[in-house]
Each structure stands twice: as C-alpha cells, then as structure tokens.
Amino acid sequence: MPVSLASGRTLPNVTPIMQAIGASGFIVAENGGMVWDSSQGHEILALSDGRRAKEAAEWLATKID
Incomplete structure (x- = not known):
C-alpha cells in the first residue's frame, strides 16, 4: 500500500524519513511548496x-557592516 508523507520540512529532510519507513508514495514538503513522486524520483x-x-x-547583505 502506498504511503505518502506531508511535512513543512524541506525535501532533503523528508526523503530519509520516507526511506526509513519504507514508504513509496508522494512527498508533500516545504509547507506544500513541493510535491515529489518518491517512487519515480522526480x-x-x-x-x-x-x-x-x-x-x-x-x-540583508546591504544591511551588514
């Protein structure tokens, strides 16, 4: 059964969690800013x-002395 994971974290932070639990569904990461197909890798x-x-x-760089 495909399992998907949604998180506010960045994709590189969520991908190891998907791998650790053996999930193969979609990843919704970065507060919804990225949807990733973990089974296809794109x-x-x-x-x-x-x-x-x-x-x-x-x-910000213009404000630093």
Missing part, C-alpha cells in the same frame, strides 16, 4: 523558485 509540482529568498538575502 518532482510533480514545485511552487517555489527561490527568487524571494535570494532577494531577501541580497537586501
């Missing part, structure tokens, strides 16, 4: 692209 849906995080890091 993403189904990626809602985040890192653009906002990059912009925030660049802004």
Whole structure:
C-alpha cells in the first residue's frame, strides 16, 4: 500500500524519513511548496523558485557592516 508523507520540512529532510519507513508514495514538503513522486524520483509540482529568498538575502547583505 502506498504511503505518502506531508511535512513543512524541506525535501532533503523528508526523503530519509520516507526511506526509513519504507514508504513509496508522494512527498508533500516545504509547507506544500513541493510535491515529489518518491517512487519515480522526480518532482510533480514545485511552487517555489527561490527568487524571494535570494532577494531577501541580497537586501540583508546591504544591511551588514
């Protein structure tokens, strides 16, 4: 029976849990921002692209002395 796992954690943090419990279903990770097919090893849906995080890091870098 396929078992899926949903977590707010990032995909690299959830994948070992799936492997440890022997699950083969989908992973919903990153607060719903990533849906991964663990049996096929590819993403189904990626809602985040890192653009906002990059912009925030660049802004923060201007505030550091």
